[in-house]
Amino acid sequence: MASRRRLKKDIDYLCFEVISDCYNYNYLHPENREQVMDIIKDTIIARNNLIARVNHPDGKDNPKMVKAYYKSIFNDLIKNVDESFTRLSTLIKEK
Known part of the structure; x- marks a missing residue:
């Protein structure tokens, strides 16, 4: 990652894409409101956790540890967003 600021913007962008x-x-399909709201809640919780992790890095003295730490945050972001989109697509396929 180039910077923490850019990582935070990526987190916000991807999470808000899921929410939108x-x-x-x-x-379009108000009958599945509870399931959709669960996806939104999980996405918001994941976003808040990721932002908190970005703000408080571990191992500030060792550059390799810092790089691995931010890489793990980015991988968790991709995993969470993919999981949320997968849950939404299963709802869409049920229709």
Whole structure:
């Protein structure tokens, strides 16, 4: 990652894309409201946890540890977003 600022922007962008897709689906199919809201809640919790992890890095003295730490945050971000989109796509396929 180039900077913490850019990583935070990536976290916000990807999480809000999931949330906006959930709201679009919820607008078109209001009968699955509870399941969609669960996806949104999980995404918001994951976003807040990731932002907190970015703000408090471990091993500030060792550059290799810092790089591995931020890489793990980015990998967790991708994993969480992929999981949320997968859950939303299963709801879409049920329709």
